[in-house]
Amino acid sequence: MSFPSTPVTDTPPTAPAQGPAFSPLYQQIKGLILQGLEAGEWRPGELIPSEMELAARFRVSQGTVRKAIDELAAENLVMRRQGKGTFVATHAAQQVQYRFLKLQPDVGDLREEGRAQRQIIDCKRLRAPAEVARLLALRSGDAVMQVRRVLAFAGVPTILEEIWLPGQAFKGLTAEQMGSYQGPTYAMFELEYGVRMVRADEKIRAVLPDAEQAELLAVSNSTPLLSVERVAYTYNDVPMELRRGLYRTDTHHYRNALN
Amino acid sequence: MSFPSTPVTDTPPTAPAQGPAFSPLYQQIKGLILQGLEAGEWRPGELIPSEMELAARFRVSQGTVRKAIDELAAENLVMRRQGKGTFVATHAAQQVQYRFLKLQPDVGDLREEGRAQRQIIDCKRLRAPAEVARLLALRSGDAVMQVRRVLAFAGVPTILEEIWLPGQAFKGLTAEQMGSYQGPTYAMFELEYGVRMVRADEKIRAVLPDAEQAELLAVSNSTPLLSVERVAYTYNDVPMELRRGLYRTDTHHYRNALN
DNA sequence: TAGTGGTCTAGACCACATA
DNA sequence: ATGTGGTCTAGACCACTAC
Numbered sequence A, B: 001m002s003f004p005s006t007p008v009t010d011t012p013p014t015a016p017a018q019g020p021a022f023s024p025l026y027q028q029i030k031g032l033i034l035q036g037l038e039a040g041e042w043r044p045g046e047l048i049p050s051e052m053e054l055a056a057r058f059r060v061s062q063g064t065v066r067k068a069i070d071e072l073a074a075e076n077l078v079m080r081r082q083g084k085g086t087f088v089a090t091h092a093a094q095q096v097q098y099r100f101l102k103l104q105p106d107v108g109d110l111r112e113e114g115r116a117q118r119q120i121i122d123c124k125r126l127r128a129p130a131e132v133a134r135l136l137a138l139r140s141g142d143a144v145m146q147v148r149r150v151l152a153f154a155g156v157p158t159i160l161e162e163i164w165l166p167g168q169a170f171k172g173l174t175a176e177q178m179g180s181y182q183g184p185t186y187a188m189f190e191l192e193y194g195v196r197m198v199r200a201d202e203k204i205r206a207v208l209p210d211a212e213q214a215e216l217l218a219v220s221n222s223t224p225l226l227s228v229e230r231v232a233y234t235y236n237d238v239p240m241e242l243r244r245g246l247y248r249t250d251t252h253h254y255r256n257a258l259n
Numbered sequence C: 001t002a003g004t005g006g007t008c009t010a011g012a013c014c015a016c017a018t019a
Numbered sequence D: 001a002t003g004t005g006g007t008c009t010a011g012a013c014c015a016c017t018a019c
Helices: A025-039 A051-058 A062-074 A128-136 A173-182 A185-195 A211-217 B025-038 B051-058 B060-073 B129-135 B175-178 B185-193 B209-216
Strands: A078-081 A084-090 A104-105 A117-127 A143-153 A156-166 A198-209 A225-234 A238-247 A252-258 B080-081 B085-088 B103-105 B117-127 B143-153 B158-165 B201-209 B225-232 B240-245 B250-258
Touching: A025 A051, A025 A062, A025 A225, A051 A062, A062 A238, A062 B225, A117 A173, A128 A238, A143 A173, A156 A211, A173 A185, A198 B201, A198 B225, A225 B201, B025 B060, B051 B060, B060 B080, B085 B185, B129 B240, B143 B175, B158 B209
Parallel strands: none
Antiparallel strands: A078 A084, A104 A252, A117 A143, A143 A156, A156 A238, A198 A225, A198 B250, A225 A238, A252 B201, B080 B085, B103 B250, B117 B143, B143 B158, B158 B240, B201 B225, B225 B240
């Protein structure tokens, strides 16, 4: 068993309990499981140990482990399947494909449209511009990969995007690789680079395209487009991707559920 | 005690358990609490009975009630406060004001900008156009209220919106009422009309304004704007508001967190 | 048949708020 | 001091999956 049987320390009853202190047991367990996920002890799509097993390992009750896993499941980091076990979430899973893509056709469903056709415009290694560096928590001038591509649905070019990735983690990324992989790009990132995106933030604006953008999307330069700037994070809130997209919204719309 | 002491029926062990059947106990309890919320037994902002009290009323354990309330809290229908109790959620609560408004200033915070200035353009009673009727689950031609207004932040007109409400539930709504109420419009709806919005769906597009829209927002007619069509629902997925907004995104942006 | 997660219970103790 | 929600445990049984 490669995972150390870490005994969870009780809060010393004599300690003055200063500062932030006090974290519920299940939060500590959640943290330990998270460490395993980060460390790659269990890879995306794999089964993690059963609740009973984790309870024995951490010397807590099954109920405490359950509550820890409940929170991980609520954050989409793992997926429970009754009768089978708990699995590390993956962007390759059929049910959650394109989890971060909120663009929907006005009629029908994205999955019915079939796979998007991808046209890679270029894939370069560059020095990070200041703004890109800032959003990726790099230093200005650090190496980054830049990919530009167009996604077409049903033959209609709909999304033009510019993807920026930390050069260190994505060393060796090629246009060929971006173009040939079937399925979500985020699934490829997991498989080829061991980088799993767990959440993202988007800033959305309405803009007009410049001449090049208009041509790539086959629209006039007076066609308003959605500008979607996304920063995607891996574990521990580490930013690992900046994606700047232009979406055509004449036949599609950005859909958002507010709770 | 106005709430009947409803005994929860066990699934008859002899019943053939056909069809969908089988709902966990805590889901049934959740449904019963929901009925109380819908019926207005406890109003927005009020305290609901303690877990122990509900457990006694429904003849189940406290743990089962807790799980029911956990789900209601996750859906923002109630709010728990340790040591005090569980409260019916309200749009008037300081912490969740403007829960459905995703527009943020590029620098700073909406709350720091102070209250929005509201300019009511008009407030009319109309017969519902076909599309409005469809989205509000009414019949074409049914009475609806229409409010048009401009919201300005720091003196800059930023949002132009058109609000459609079912005429029956919002009989008597006036421009004066829309303009004079301090705080979120949704809080006024709760207070004055007993209608609580619990979730919403938005469809977002990039558009260009027509002449009137451009003038009201003080932009040129070639300034791209966000078009945000929101349908807000009360309990039981009943649509109660259609709101069509145009957002300026030169100094603000629409912010979305992806999980 | 065995193992998994899902539900339900009962009881103990903790942290927080109020009187 | 009392009552609230929050945590933790232990054990029982249920539903689903696989062998």
